[in-house]
Amino acid sequence: MKKLTRVLMLILAITVLLGACSRKSGAFTVEEGVLTMVTNAEFPPYEFWDDSKIVGIDAEIAAAIAENLGLTLRIDDIAFDAIIPSVTGGRADMGMAGMTVTDERKKNVNFSESYAKGVQVIIVRDGSVITSNEDLFAEGANFNIGVQESTTGDLYATEELADEGLATMFRYRRGVDAVQDLVNGRIDCVIIDNEPAKAFVAMYSGLKILETAYAEEDYAIAFSKKNPALRDAVNKALAELIADGTVQSIIDKYINID
Ligand code: GLN
Numbered sequence: 001m002k003k004l005t006r007v008l009m010l011i012l013a014i015t016v017l018l019g020a021c022s023r024k025s026g027a028f029t030v031e032e033g034v035l036t037m038v039t040n041a042e043f044p045p046y047e048f049w050d051d052s053k054i055v056g057i058d059a060e061i062a063a064a065i066a067e068n069l070g071l072t073l074r075i076d077d078i079a080f081d082a083i084i085p086s087v088t089g090g091r092a093d094m095g096m097a098g099m100t101v102t103d104e105r106k107k108n109v110n111f112s113e114s115y116a117k118g119v120q121v122i123i124v125r126d127g128s129v130i131t132s133n134e135d136l137f138a139e140g141a142n143f144n145i146g147v148q149e150s151t152t153g154d155l156y157a158t159e160e161l162a163d164e165g166l167a168t169m170f171r172y173r174r175g176v177d178a179v180q181d182l183v184n185g186r187i188d189c190v191i192i193d194n195e196p197a198k199a200f201v202a203m204y205s206g207l208k209i210l211e212t213a214y215a216e217e218d219y220a221i222a223f224s225k226k227n228p229a230l231r232d233a234v235n236k237a238l239a240e241l242i243a244d245g246t247v248q249s250i251i252d253k254y255i256n257i258d
Contacts, residue, residue, distance in 0.1 A: 027229035029093050035071040037062050038092040040080040042148075042174040044199040045254035046098040046219075049077075058096045060250045061115060061241070068237035079173065081150035084108055087224050094234065095222035098193060100152045105222065110231045113238060114218035115247055119194040120153050122210040123182060123201060130189050133212040136161055143188040146170045146178030153191035156215055176200055182207065195255060 030036050039058060041047045047056040054075045066073035078086060083095035088108055100118060101111050124130045136143060137160075145161065147154040149171040161167035170187050172178040178190045179200040191214055192200075201207045221238075223231040241247050 027233045028227060029071065029230070030090060031074075033071060034074050035062070035066040035069065035094070036074045036076065036092045038076045038078050038083050038086045038095050039097040040083065041075075041077040042080075042176065043098050043193070043196050045195055047075075047096075057116070057250055057254050058098065060253075061238075061247055062094075062096055064241050064246050064250070065234055065237045068240060069233060080148065084222060087222050090224065090226070093223070093227070093230060098196075098219050099222055100217040101220045102152065102155070104155075108225075109222040110225050110228060112221040112223070112231055112235050114220045115238060115242070116219040116251065118217045118219050120156065120191055120214035120217065121194045121197045122212070122214055123179065123190040123192065123197050123207055124188070124210060125182065125185075126206050126208055128188065130210070132210060133214055136189075137166065141166045142168065144168050144170055144186070146172060146181055146187040146190040148172055148175040148178060148192060151175075151192070152215065152217060153193070157191050176203075179204065179207070 039047045039054065041049050041054045045056050046058045047054055054077060059075060062075070063073050076092065080097060083097055083099070084105060086092045087095045095109070098118060101114065105111075122130065122133065122136070130136065130143065135141065136145070145157050145167045147157055147169065154169070154171060157167060158169055162169045170178065170181065172181070175190070175192050175196050178187065178192070181187050182190050183204050183206065194209070194213070197209050201209055221234060223234070238247070
């Protein structure tokens with residue numbers, strides 16, 4: 001009996017010690033041993049459904065980060081505008097969704113180092129009267145602009161065009177729905193990130209991406225401000241994965257370099 005107590009005491013001591021070690025950095029996850037990522041899997045090639053699995057650049061980089069940290073990755077697919085509330089509300093550890101770093105978002109979340117560049121581009125129908133970015137800003141312009149709700153394409157166009165009386169906004173849950181309405185003629189253009197734009201344009205005929213970009217941006221991962229140590233741990237993992245070429249090889253797998 002005494003021996004059993006001693007063994008139990010020893011197990012208890014080891015458990016406490018291990019717990020203390022793993023908590024040393026101060027990083028914690030919503031579920032022990034699991035890195036819970038929220039995304040909006042409507043954004044190829046960064047995140048999209050392939051049969052019953054979420055794949056893409058973000059999904060694979062996140063899997064490599066989780067492995068580096070000794071955690072199991074779980075990915076939840078939610079609405080894009082629910083990602084930051086989910087992270088700040090402690091329901092997920094990180095938001096990774098081709099998310100652009102903006103000053104407004106920085107007020108609510110901590111961002112990791114940037115791992116990719118994004119460009120907001122304009123998709124039009126072949127033969128459109130819109131031939132460049134400047135046409136949207138021309139005096140008297142009033143185009144119907146499609147965007148994915150709450151994305152930077154929406155934020156910029158609303159502020160710079162619609163609020164100035166130069167455009168009417170059409171907001172969609174999914175970028176592909178905006179593109180569908182462009183094909184149908186309901187809207188005149190779609191402002192969206194360049195890589196999803198390429199993927200959507202390839203799905204339909206009669207569409208093209210204008211050469212002039214609307215805005216250039218940095219993508220990063222969003223974390224709760226209450227868990228800075230997790231952001232730091234992920235930054236460390238990310239730096240290692242960038243240095244050893246893992247991040248680039250994942251990007252190259254999904255993006256054809258011309
Ligand atoms: N980069 C854009 C943003 O952060 C779009 C992201 C997305 O639709 N997943 O707003």
